[in-house]
Amino acid sequence: MKAIINAILRYRIVCLILVALITLLAFPQLANLEIDNSNESFFQQNDQTKIRLEEFKQTFGNDDFIFILIDTQQPITTNHLKLIEQLVSELNQKVPYLDKITWIGNVESITGQQDTISIKPLINDFNLPPAQMNLLRNNIINDPAYRDRLIAKEGSAVGILLEFINYPDDSINPRKETPPIVEQIVANYPDLTTYIVGAPVMSYQIDADTAQEGPIWLLIALIAMACVLAFTTRSVIGVVIPLITVFIAIIWTMALVAVFGFKLNMLIIMLPTLLLCVGIGDTMHVIAEFRHFYLQGTTPHEAIQKTLAIIYKPLILTTVTTAVGYLAFVFTDLIPLKELGFQAALGAFIALLVTFIFALPLLSFTRLKPSNKTIVVDGKTKRSKDFFDRSLIFMCKMVLLYPKSIIIGFSVALLLAVVGVTQLKIETAFIHDLPTTDPLRQSFEFVDERMGGSMSIEFMFKTHKEDGVKELATIADIEKLQHYLNSHPMIMQTSSFLDQLKQMNRAVHENQQDFYKLPLSQAQVAEYLLLYESGGGKLLDQFVSFSFDTARIQARTKSLKLTDIQKLENDVNHFVKEQIPNRTIEATGGLSILSAVADYLAWGQLLSFTYAFIAIAIVMSLALRSIKLGLIAMVPNLLPILFSLGLMGLTGAKLNMIMVTLAPLILGVSIDDTIHFFSRYQYYFKKYGCYKEAYLHTISSVGRVLFFTTLVISAGFIGFAYTKYDGPFIFALISIFAYSTALLSDFLLTPLLFSIFKPLGTETQDNQLSDKASLEQLVINHS
Numbered sequence: 001m002k003a004i005i006n007a008i009l010r011y012r013i014v015c016l017i018l019v020a021l022i023t024l025l026a027f028p029q030l031a032n033l034e035i036d037n038s039n040e041s042f043f044q045q046n047d048q049t050k051i052r053l054e055e056f057k058q059t060f061g062n063d064d065f066i067f068i069l070i071d072t073q074q075p076i077t078t079n080h081l082k083l084i085e086q087l088v089s090e091l092n093q094k095v096p097y098l099d100k101i102t103w104i105g106n107v108e109s110i111t112g113q114q115d116t117i118s119i120k121p122l123i124n125d126f127n128l129p130p131a132q133m134n135l136l137r138n139n140i141i142n143d144p145a146y147r148d149r150l151i152a153k154e155g156s157a158v159g160i161l162l163e164f165i166n167y168p169d170d171s172i173n174p175r176k177e178t179p180p181i182v183e184q185i186v187a188n189y190p191d192l193t194t195y196i197v198g199a200p201v202m203s204y205q206i207d208a209d210t211a212q213e214g215p216i217w218l219l220i221a222l223i224a225m226a227c228v229l230a231f232t233t234r235s236v237i238g239v240v241i242p243l244i245t246v247f248i249a250i251i252w253t254m255a256l257v258a259v260f261g262f263k264l265n266m267l268i269i270m271l272p273t274l275l276l277c278v279g280i281g282d283t284m285h286v287i288a289e290f291r292h293f294y295l296q297g298t299t300p301h302e303a304i305q306k307t308l309a310i311i312y313k314p315l316i317l318t319t320v321t322t323a324v325g326y327l328a329f330v331f332t333d334l335i336p337l338k339e340l341g342f343q344a345a346l347g348a349f350i351a352l353l354v355t356f357i358f359a360l361p362l363l364s365f366t367r368l369k370p371s372n373k374t375i376v377v378d379g380k381t382k383r384s385k386d387f388f389d390r391s392l393i394f395m396c397k398m399v400l401l402y403p404k405s406i407i408i409g410f411s412v413a414l415l416l417a418v419v420g421v422t423q424l425k426i427e428t429a430f431i432h433d434l435p436t437t438d439p440l441r442q443s444f445e446f447v448d449e450r451m452g453g454s455m456s457i458e459f460m461f462k463t464h465k466e467d468g469v470k471e472l473a474t475i476a477d478i479e480k481l482q483h484y485l486n487s488h489p490m491i492m493q494t495s496s497f498l499d500q501l502k503q504m505n506r507a508v509h510e511n512q513q514d515f516y517k518l519p520l521s522q523a524q525v526a527e528y529l530l531l532y533e534s535g536g537g538k539l540l541d542q543f544v545s546f547s548f549d550t551a552r553i554q555a556r557t558k559s560l561k562l563t564d565i566q567k568l569e570n571d572v573n574h575f576v577k578e579q580i581p582n583r584t585i586e587a588t589g590g591l592s593i594l595s596a597v598a599d600y601l602a603w604g605q606l607l608s609f610t611y612a613f614i615a616i617a618i619v620m621s622l623a624l625r626s627i628k629l630g631l632i633a634m635v636p637n638l639l640p641i642l643f644s645l646g647l648m649g650l651t652g653a654k655l656n657m658i659m660v661t662l663a664p665l666i667l668g669v670s671i672d673d674t675i676h677f678f679s680r681y682q683y684y685f686k687k688y689g690c691y692k693e694a695y696l697h698t699i700s701s702v703g704r705v706l707f708f709t710t711l712v713i714s715a716g717f718i719g720f721a722y723t724k725y726d727g728p729f730i731f732a733l734i735s736i737f738a739y740s741t742a743l744l745s746d747f748l749l750t751p752l753l754f755s756i757f758k759p760l761g762t763e764t765q766d767n768q769l770s771d772k773a774s775l776e777q778l779v780i781n782h783s
């Protein structure tokens with residue numbers, strides 16, 4: 001290592017030029033970063049959830065839809081119809097990937113006329129006199145085929161349903177192309193009060209918010225860290241070198257993300273801020289040790305050599321353990337978590353590399369001056385005590401004088417945390433994460449209230465044989481399931497090919513509403529289906545497969561929370577098991593995917609944390625050359641995770657897509673402080689042979705730096721406060737709490753564990769620093 005450092009310092013200008021060139025080459029790659037928060041992006045190609053969705057698309061088409069609700073605020077008139085027809089015409093011409101648009105002006109109307117069946121648009125004339133318009137409106141409202149689907153029951157709101165073809169494979173982000181075009185077209189009709197909802201709209205808005213908020217998170221984090229660094233280090237190099245180092249590491253990492261073709265999402269967009277918080281610790285430790293040696297009168301090169309002789313092993317070890325913590329996500333089944341784990345681990349190593357080839361050469365050019373905040377003690381000039389010194393002295397006194405109180409306090413906190421963890425719930429609902437004043441949330445809630453729901457879940461009813469859905473027994477079971485779905489409190493309405501059969505039956509019986517029900521014989525079913533298709537009906541292929549072996553039931557719902565979706569699926573599965581046990585029913589579509597994500601989140605949280613804990617424990621045991629010491633090192637890192645998850649459970653905070661990353665991230669970052677703490681503890685125990693004295697010297701030598709790094713890292717998470725979503729904000733608060741408790745665990749609990757278990761061996765001499773005066777002076781001298 002000494003030879004490497006010498007080479008870096010000898011060619012320091014070359015290193016700085018090389019870093020500058022690589023950074024300049026990396027910058028253009030950032031323009032190639034793409035954002036994808038679609039549900040499909042969560043899953044691997046061989047995942048059954050994705051396979052089922054692809055099967056649905058191949059059979060019935062794209063499940064994506066955009067729904068525009070027009071609030072006329074009075075019973076709809078012909079003037080409204082004319083204006084809406086213009087809007088529909090423009091949408092039909094300009095919206096890409098459009099399959100069809102359905103509204104009351106063009107929806108299929110099936111009627112009987114003498115001896116024939118007529119299938120034609122519901123409204124042919126948009127210039128009806130008021131009396132006929134009132135009659136038509138009332139007829140539409142009273143028809144279950146249209147009520148609360150395309151027109152509100154009071155007649156003062158009309159819906160436009162946009163359905164899409166299967167997106168072509170060669171399109172980059174087809175789902176994100178349609179919402180802005182729809183919004184732009186609708187904006188050209190200011191006389192219409194519109195509300196636009198649907199999965200593509202939500203996905204587009206999340207992507208837009210992600211792209212907008214991500215850079216702001218990073219900027220706020222940089223400003224907050226700069227302020228804390230300025231306050232704690234009181235020097236220009238203490239601010240500039242760490243921030244520039246991690247900024248370069250972020251640029252390199254994000255450039256590689258673009259080169260490897262990874263897509264950004266709600267998780268990975270947090271990566272720059274996470275790297276900022278993780279990478280800055282290494283540079284801070286280097287600068288703190290460099291300052292200590294340089295102010296003793298050594299040259300910058302000598303100070304760097306002495307610095308690296310002490311901390312190069314902890315720096316490498318912290319990088320390895322942090323990377324291991326992130327890589328634990330690779331073992332989960334969700335692609336965003338896998339990619340976050342790989343990219344964050346890569347970023348950790350890049351941050352270490354930049355520290356060596358940029359921070360060290362730059363540091364070698366600096367010239368430091370002693371602080372002017374000094375006092376005279378016993379005729380010698382010493383630095384005066386500040387808040388950090390007094391805090392460290394206080395914690396040292398607590399450890400030496402009140403060890404039982406500390407153990408009792410941590411035990412009570414652990415008990416409360418366990419209670420909280422048992423109450424923790426996984427919840428994801430992007431719409432409900434938005435503030436109630438957000439226009440998108442208001443649109444979804446308005447559609448949920450006035451029309452048949454803003455979201456949908458799809459059910460495939462499989463018979464596994466050709467023409468199976470035409471059989472009366474199958475039709476009866478489909479009706480039974482559809483009736484149950486319609487009665488479920490979370491479902492607003494359902495659609496299936498039974499709707500066309502009921503309309504055909506009504507038409508055959510002279511349009512009498514009493515006959516809006518299913519045909520009674522197999523012959524009638526075959527006849528109605530034939531009449532429907534020969535008469536020009538076009539909806540059948542949306543609800544039955546080509547070979548009539550599978551039927552589709554679409555259930556429109558409100559914008560449900562994740563727990564509601566899971567309950568709905570469980571309720572349906574229970575009904576099928578009890579009422580139609582021999583039938584194969586598979587749920588798919590956007591809401592079903594969110595339910596699958598929840599299962600993966602719960603299992604992924606457990607798996608990733610378990611892998612991270614075991615891997616880091618092994619690395620620590622090998623690095624510290626002691627299994628006992630390695631396991632003890634995990635205690636102050638396990639407790640903050642339990643405390644944080646427990647706090648979430650006790651306060652009712654939900655474990656969502658972002659929060660599921662919390663445990664491995666806390667473990668990966670907090671272990672850094674533990675490594676520096678343990679390496680110094682080992683050093684001083686070898687030197688003094690006493691656990692208490694080794695603790696005091698450890699606190700006095702690295703206590704301030706660990707204090708500072710925790711403050712700086714916590715400041716970095718302040719950026720997440722700038723968001724309109726609850727997830728990142730809660731993530732920031734819990735992370736700050738976790739890193740603070742991790743520091744307290746290192747300072748207060750770790751020395752007691754050393755004293756109890758004596759992992760470094762038996763003591764060779766007694767503590768020589770038991771009186772208050774020597775303790776306080778020791779902390780001042782070594783800070």
